[in-house]
Amino acid sequence: MGIATVNPSTGEIVKTFEPITDQALDNKLNKAAKAFRQYQQIPIAQRAHWLQQAADRLEAHKEQYGRLMTVEMGKPIKSAIAEVEKCAWVCRFYADHAEAFLQPTPIATDATESYVIYQPLGAILAVMPWNFPFWQVFRFAAPALMVGNVGLLKHASNVPQSALAIEQLLLDAGFPEGVFQTLLIGADRVAPLMADSRVAAATLTGSEPAGMSLAIAAGQNLKKVVLELGGSDPFIVMPTADLDAAVAAAVTSRMVNNGQTCIAAKRFIVHEAIADAFTHKLTEKFAALKVGDPLLPETDVGPLATPKILQDLDRQVRETVLRGAKVVIGGHPLDRPGDFYAPTILTDIPHHSPGRTEEFFGPVALLFRVMDLDGAIDLANATQFGLGASAWTNDLTEKARFIQELQAGSVFVNGMVKSDPRLPFGGIKRSGIGRELGREGLLEFANIKTIWVQ
The missing domain is CATH 3.40.309.10 (Aldehyde Dehydrogenase; Chain A, domain 2)
Known part of the structure; x- marks a missing residue:
């Protein structure tokens, strides 16, 4: 069926979407690259302000967003509303703490001064699952945007309306055009994106096969990847x-x-x-x-x-x-x-x-x-x-x-x-690599740059 909202309570096809063309995808990648050049220069206090406004919008429209999730993937409405509230929490957490997390770290060496600084990488591709359509996205987006990265979201094909709603929400909160974009594409178009120089790194939450596929593509192109996979x-x-x-x-x-x-x-x-x-x-x-x-x-x-x-x-x-x-x-x-x-x-x-x-x-x-x-x-x-x-x-x-x-x-x-949000989250063995949330999650998509001055 491709990209579509199908109500799992009834089997009703609610809405279908055509995947974007190759030209439209290329345009979005160009927009992300251009947006990153400007966005990384924006003061962190301004990024935090926009993220607080995103939290405000989440809280103000939690019933609307909750209902959208329930219709698309079937979670009980009370859980869906709670999920939206948790998204607001992660936004506020990073808006409040990212500046402290990103402070340069002085280290005593034989140099006149030496320290570590933390800088953004660029456009981060997020391949996200359907089970928490809002939370999985915001727990990536909030820290990534605060570091100064820009986001490209390839969401699960059965929650397209949630994916589009998140992009619009962040625009309405004040984030500039191109800083966070939804890509309505199938899974077969993910691996080629990793070969594109405009994509700096990727994160995926999903199945083991999906994680292995992305890891292979990332490895072939020597790009950073964070994977949160299955669990028992x-x-x-x-x-x-x-x-x-x-x-x-x-x-x-x-x-x-x-x-x-x-x-x-x-x-x-x-x-x-x-x-x-x-x-x-x-x-x-x-x-x-x-x-x-x-x-x-x-x-x-x-x-x-x-x-x-x-x-x-x-x-x-x-x-x-x-x-x-x-x-x-x-x-x-x-x-x-x-x-x-x-x-x-x-x-x-x-x-x-x-x-x-x-x-x-x-x-x-x-x-x-x-x-x-x-x-x-x-x-x-x-x-x-x-x-x-x-x-x-x-x-x-x-x-x-x-x-x-x-x-x-x-x-x-x-x-x-x-x-x-306060604690790092992730797995070992076949449950994944890397961490989300906490300071550790914030730094996954940062250039941890050593500075040595004599």
Whole structure:
């Protein structure tokens, strides 16, 4: 179908778009190059003012932008509005702190003076996913624009209206023409962009194959790339944990965005001593979830974003069950219009099944029992992914070992994994390279320039 808004609650084609021509793309690249030459000279206080105005617009129109996201990819409206509010937060965070983050760093050497300065690179290509149509863009754009870079957005093809709305929002906030542009193009036109001298670097959030494709193109052209890819995050619960708090967080973490987020808790690793109680409480919570129209404020779980995502998830569940897993609740698509899947819990996950080796992108919890701390850590690390990990315990020794030994870009103790503008975010292993957010994310697309003066 190409570039189109298709309501996943109904299957209705809302609006279609033609990809831009090669000439139009070339014009946009020229505009970005010209804009960068001027924009990098603009004082950081002015950039911060525009970013604050972007935050103002996000907050003033959060219901409008939230509804747009819900129609395009199906997230519950209350979550969509919260996403817009979080975008305003990241804008204000970098508007408030970027100047301090970018201050020259003096370093004592044998020179009369030596220091490090931080300068923009140019036009940064952002290849962004559909699951958080606004947040994924703003968590890249806010720091990149504050450094003095300009942005080129290739958004997912099923959220074109969100992509265009973000470009218009930043223009309305005061950013000059060409500083942030949306490119309505297909995935096949991304790799050639990396060979273009007008593109300085790239960032991608998405699947492993998409990340590898971009990394290959970036490597062939010796350009910087930041990748935030998949995850199969462990959620470990030990006997000393506050069980009710852990269960509540488990439900929230697994069902965020209808289960379609890389940092959702996916593998629930529970100590044998409390496994029965945890499973019972989790099942009760799953059974009480309201699945339905995501535009209704009382809805907890909406549809998956596309028919293919629904088909892939159903295949994974069926294959895992066929190899010996047990269904506690759910385990099937819902018999209704749209791309809905029942909230599902699987236990007794066998080796060599999708439940052991693959990321499940939907409302499916995979439960595992372990006998001790060593078993919990070993199982948590037995994955190709390393994005986030959540561990629940009130034992000091266990806390220390989880912090030290869990192989992940983030470890949250007695809390669910989440992104926060104040903290760097990213993964290891096949979950990606580089960091977003925090000061570390700001500097990913900066020339860290050494100055030595005698």
